[in-house]
Amino acid sequence: MTAKSLPNNPKHEDIVKSNSQQLNLPIRQEELIYSFLVEIVNEWKPEDVLREFKRLFIDCLDSSSWNNIPAINIINCVNNEYEFRNTLKRCCYILVNNWASKRKYKYIQELINLFTKYSPQAATNNCEQLDIYKNWLKKFINSHDYEKLKLFACKYEVKNQDHWINRYTSYLLVAQSFDINNPTEQQEAARILSQQMKDKYKFELAMYIARSQSAASCTTRYRNPSILGDNVLRLIKMIVVKKGKFSYENLANIFIKQTQNQTLKLFKESIVKYLFFSLQSQELVEMLQQHLTDNLSSWKVEQDEEIINKNLLLRSCNRVIDCLTTENSQAPSPLFVLLLSQGHPLTLVIILLKIILICKNARSHLEIRIANLISYYENYSEEDCKWVINFIEIFNIIFAIYAENIEYNLIKMSEDEQTGNFQSNFEAYRVFSQLREDTQTR
Numbered sequence: 001m002t003a004k005s006l007p008n009n010p011k012h013e014d015i016v017k018s019n020s021q022q023l024n025l026p027i028r029q030e031e032l033i034y035s036f037l038v039e040i041v042n043e044w045k046p047e048d049v050l051r052e053f054k055r056l057f058i059d060c061l062d063s064s065s066w067n068n069i070p071a072i073n074i075i076n077c078v079n080n081e082y083e084f085r086n087t088l089k090r091c092c093y094i095l096v097n098n099w100a101s102k103r104k105y106k107y108i109q110e111l112i113n114l115f116t117k118y119s120p121q122a123a124t125n126n127c128e129q130l131d132i133y134k135n136w137l138k139k140f141i142n143s144h145d146y147e148k149l150k151l152f153a154c155k156y157e158v159k160n161q162d163h164w165i166n167r168y169t170s171y172l173l174v175a176q177s178f179d180i181n182n183p184t185e186q187q188e189a190a191r192i193l194s195q196q197m198k199d200k201y202k203f204e205l206a207m208y209i210a211r212s213q214s215a216a217s218c219t220t221r222y223r224n225p226s227i228l229g230d231n232v233l234r235l236i237k238m239i240v241v242k243k244g245k246f247s248y249e250n251l252a253n254i255f256i257k258q259t260q261n262q263t264l265k266l267f268k269e270s271i272v273k274y275l276f277f278s279l280q281s282q283e284l285v286e287m288l289q290q291h292l293t294d295n296l297s298s299w300k301v302e303q304d305e306e307i308i309n310k311n312l313l314l315r316s317c318n319r320v321i322d323c324l325t326t327e328n329s330q331a332p333s334p335l336f337v338l339l340l341s342q343g344h345p346l347t348l349v350i351i352l353l354k355i356i357l358i359c360k361n362a363r364s365h366l367e368i369r370i371a372n373l374i375s376y377y378e379n380y381s382e383e384d385c386k387w388v389i390n391f392i393e394i395f396n397i398i399f400a401i402y403a404e405n406i407e408y409n410l411i412k413m414s415e416d417e418q419t420g421n422f423q424s425n426f427e428a429y430r431v432f433s434q435l436r437e438d439t440q441t442r
């Protein structure tokens with residue numbers, strides 16, 4: 001390992017001083033740590049970086065020369081635990097981002113293990129600062145911030161599937177990536193890993209479908225990424241068969257054109273009709289329409305006469321998403337409970353899909369709301385929330401078909417079969433997938 005170390009390396013301090021003077025800002029001790037970590041993670045072996053990180057933030061707790069360790073100096077500079085925790089988080093994500101970009105995934109797990117294995121020794125110094133540091137570090141290890149950090153290891157280790165939410169980590173990462181309270185390094189790491197997980201799911205689903213329909217292929221080569229078993233193929237065929245004049249894409253395009261010059265008040269009425277068009281259960285439709293109409297009519301009444309634009313479209317769609325998922329970012333909304341408790345997860349997913357087809361920019365908001373629901377049900381057993389899990393599984397599949405860059409098509413393989421109802425000729429059809437260019441909507 002190179003003989004560099006933070007306490008005796010003025011180069012980092014010179015860089016930070018130069019930058020701070022240009023911006024007329026005071027120099028912060030935390031910036032010296034960040035600069036140092038950025039340099040060594042790019043120059044040193046990961047094993048050496050881990051040792052240095054451990055020396056800086058953990059070994060100093062039980063070191064006889066603790067007062068010479070720069071991490072202790074950070075405590076003297078930050079004003080409270082909140083600032084300390086943010087500093088520690090940012091340092092962790094500097095390493096996570098770098099190793100993830102270089103596919104050195106096992107070191108992310110080893111970084112997390114440094115905290116998992118930490119066991120403070122009995123106090124040997126009567127030092128208030130040291131006691132404060134130990135307490136803050138202990139609270140960090142038991143915090144939601146540390147739980148979020150552990151999400152970055154779940155893709156690269158043999159997963160512990162004891163808890164059902166491990167299957168839906170990508171949504172929790174989306175929520176992290178849009179949380180402005182997180183360090184920028186954490187947001188970026190969450191965004192990248194979430195997208196990697198989505199891409200992996202899309203690929204595995206497409207490969208599973210292709211292999212499961214080929215007698216000559218080994219069906220075990222690609223795993224089924226959902227937990228719906230063979231029902232995945234039937235569900236996909238049921239969804240893909242709805243093509244042509246009344247496909248969801250065509251209905252979305254028609255809606256966009258028809259509402260271009262509407263006022264917000266008229267748009268509120270139009271979107272309710274659009275979302276529930278062609279749903280089968282009339283009694284259910286009337287109940288849903290009334291609830292959503294009442295909610296939207298009292299929302300943004302001061303802007304009712306404004307012409308709908310991209311901003312109002314996005315805000316309106318986000319509002320509808322809240323009504324259908326969670327209105328307070330925590331507990332499920334009445335409509336969410338109503339639809340799922342009565343056995344209509346597919347109906348809810350289709351309604352949410354129709355929203356995204358008219359406003360792609362609402363996708364992130366929707367996924368954050370899914371993350372909120374997952375967090376709400378986190379303490380429930382898999383048995384107690386099967387209906388929620390079923391909804392998420394269907395959501396994953398439908399959005400992989402319609403809202404991603406893979407196009408699925410249904411083709412009848414035998415023309416000898418008599419023309420009849422699709423359900424009766426289910427086995428006569430095959431699903432094919434291909435990459436497509438992502439089209440932009442309003």
